[in-house]
Amino acid sequence: MAPAAFHYPSNTVCVMDASGKLGSSLVKKLLQRGYTVHATVQNHGDLQLSDVACENKKLKIFYADPFDYKSIIDAMRGCSGLFYTFEPPKDQPHYDEFMAEVEVRAAHNVLEACAQTETIDKVVFTSSATSIIWTDDRKSTEADFDERDWSDINFCRKFKLWYALSKTLAEKTAWALAMDRDMNMVSVNAGLLMGPDLSIKNPYLKGAAEMYEDGVFVTVDLDFLVDAHICIFEDISSYGRYLCFNHVVNRPEDAVKLASMLTPAANSLPKSLDNDMKIMQQRISNKKLNKLMVDFDRRPQVD
Template sequence: MEPASRGTVCVMDASGRLGHSLVDSLLQRGYTVHAAVQNHIAGVQVQQFSGVSSPENEKRLKIFHSDPFDYQSIIEALKGCSGLFYTFEPAQDQPTHDEIMAEEEVRAAHNVLEACAQTDSIDKVVFTSSATAIFWREDHSSMEVDFDERHWSEISLCRKFKLWYALSKTVAEKAAWAMAMDRGMNMVTINAGLLLGPELSLTHPYLKGAAEMYEDGVFVTADLNFLVDAHICVFENVSAYGRYLCFNHIINSSEEAFKLTQILTPSSSLPPQQSFKEDTRIIPQRISNKKLNKLMVDFESENQVGE
């Protein structure tokens, strides 16, 4: 039995791991999906998306080659869509985050939000940001409350310590919010923790400052399925607003740190587990995702009923 039609949405960029999984889940929930992949990624086929599990699902998937720096290609992908799931994926020939990348991410966010404002059908934008846009602050040790969606990373601190990923996510999200408020658009952001997965490596730019994140009790991660569900939840819930810190795990003990190191490091070069066991501390958690968890309760119960 096919799911009831839920309208048409766009996923941009659909070529990354998160975007690809969002396309699959949205198809399975009955949406028609415009999967926008970057122009330089050739040969993407409908059959590559596992959500195309039937001829009916396949009919509801359209692939667009678009570029966040090519305004017209964005407009084409958004035509007829009521919602957009947007995440920035660097071009494959420029994977390294630096200060220039921050400027490009701002420009891309501006282009995409401007295109949404000019597209009459778009009712809601889900903008993927990062937890790193929240917790890099000078005054963190003196804060009496946990980090949550009300907090922003300090741009000057990010530049000072060359935290380019956090800088990119912070300035791009700020630019998106400025554009959304100026154009009167309905937007929510998902400030995601580090996305776990087999392709994760020590070179991931989120990990710059990992030791400090660990000591400060803000080193948070997210599983792919949880992250995808969070995006769909805030899109479908009419009461969703503002920013949502999204994580379902925190690295705050030597045991958890060792598990993450096993993912990040080839086994041949792993430090002995004994060196981790010597540190028996549990770092107090200083970051809260209560706002998202409250919203997800109803979403998860609805999914269980529908299974």
């Protein structure tokens, strides 16, 4: 039985998009906790949950396009909660100056559909730490970065930080719509998601050297990120934005390990990391999330 602080308004939730690493992992963990899950994917080729679907009658697969309003409504029908994470379209997998418009449109469609779905009680919106850390005065600010901060849109455009720009604009769009429609939304501002498939092409890494030097280069493990999403959904006291990470890359050995992982053929560190081998002061805080997750029970629920 869950602690009294947790609230289960209904046992059916929607995960959109379930084709990515985070989405598919969320589906599996939610099923373990006893939820009925509507898992949405954009294309038949995206389906990584076929084996799970055959074994678990509580999993329903929907083919929903974030730009097709009706398909979103169909997927969310009967659900009390939505876990939303954006997966770039197959025909535009890379972040460029046009991706922000795509991601904003998707966020707007999904949140509008939530507002029209009477059963939806809570939305957990996956955003990024990059929507918090990029500002012109980040070096002069004495306080640590936290959930109250926002990346500067003009700064992101100036330095072509397209991933940060997309995440910032999409999250701002979602928050504006949630407040206008009086929806219960919480955002998870995640650090760089670690895993064996991490590559130097990951769009989060644009500006990695500057993040390292500023003490705001944060990463998160998949299991921790999944648990954070579920904890935030289940705990009725959750609100606003939550910075989500469980490691800060601010030591020389951290930088060396990450650089080796991303560019195994390289003979040396990037110059920006090799010039100054001191430990960088951490200037970003995830105290709000850590406090919320103190009593979170990560074990599967037993029927």
